[in-house]
Amino acid sequence: MSESTRRSPRVTAKDVARASGVSQTTVSFVLNGAAGHVSQKTRERVREAARTLGYVPNGSAQALRKGASRIVLLNVEGVPTGSGLGSYIRGLDAELASHQHVLLVLHGHLSSQALSDVAQAVSARAVIDLGDAGHADALATGASLTAFSAQADVPVRYLVERGHRHIATVLPDSPELRILAGLRERLMRQAADTAGLADCPTLVLPGAPEAAGERLRSFRTQHPEVTALAAYNDDLALVTLAAMRHLGLRAPEDLAVIGFDDTPHGALFSPALTTVRLDAESLGRIAARDALGLPTDGLAPEPARVIVRQSG
Known part of the structure; x- marks a missing residue:
């Protein structure tokens, strides 16, 4: 085959x-x-990569276009369906409705390609992907979603x-939960370093109290200096308290625990x-405006605050 008839492999979205x-x-x-939820910096980086690689989207991908549907x-x-997420969804839904848009919530285990296919099928105006939080562009650069997952400095400062x-x-x-948990871990480490x-x-x-108790026993042997535990969420904080009870430990006397x-x-x-309590409903409203490319003036959420009880 001559050089002129050879074809370079087609550049795909995966390459970009x-x-x-x-x-x-x-x-x-x-x-x-x-891409209403993606930062301008990330958009520019993606477009530059596409230009450099010579990426040309196929015809079916054009079905996903801003404004094609509401x-x-x-x-x-x-993502755990706790009170914070419920409030977040209520705020998101209410704000979208006020701008004549409809919220469609997906709970399944979707690959990136499957999610993209769904978005194309309904000609989605925008997608907010909490299930892909490990990608900084999908979560950490959107102000509202950062606040929803972050504010890790609040429990650290309290302790x-x-x-x-x-x-x-x-x-x-x-x-x-490894993606969101990994993000929370990084933010906690940053907050600890700042402090x-x-x-x-x-x-x-693990979720089982006895197994969690043995894991906690081993951890305390390795880190006897630790006096407080900041859990990923309330469910895990309660597993922690159950594990402590299994070992005969008390909170907060032996270990303080905060959810x-x-x-x-x-x-x-x-x-x-x-x-820690978040103003998740306001965060949902901000996410809605971000997704629609609208200003978020006047929608600043109340700061996260510690609800002080007995465990910490």
Whole structure:
């Protein structure tokens, strides 16, 4: 075959995603005009990668175009359906409705390509992908979603004010939550560093109290200096308290424990769970405006605050 008849392999969206350091879903959204939740910096990076590689989207991808419908997709795969997420969705739905848009919530285990296919099928105006939070472009660069997952400095500051200098992060031993949990872990470490703490080790706990108790026993042997545990969410904080009870430990005397998200059942446990409450409904409204490309003036959420109970 002559040189002139040889064809270079066709550049795909996956190639653009790899070159720009984002997800394939995000590439699809950016190049087809449905990227209201993606930062301008990330959009430019994706477009530059596409230009450099010579990427040409196929015809079916053009179905995903901004304004093609009044549907906004929210993917919540792997995100615990606690009170914070419920309030977030209510705010998101209400704000979209006020701008004559409809929210479609997806709960399934979708690949990036499957999510892109759904978005194309309904000609989505925008997609908010909480299930892809490990990609900085999908979550960490959107102001509202950053606030929803972040504010990790709140429990750290609270524990430091209570005299704790050795704080550990408690994360779930769950593949479905590894992306969001990884983000929370990084933010907790940043908050600990800002507070001047020497270290912020991570304790990964399974859901069963006895197994969690053995994991906690081993962790305390390795990190006897730790006096406080900041859990990924309230559910995991309650597993932590159950594991402590299994070992004969008390909160906060032996270990202080603080949760995140202020779910209703935290107040019913003994000891009652100290936790962090977010203004998740306002965050949902901000996300709605971000997705539609509208200004978010006047929608600043109330700061996250600690609900002080008995455990920490």
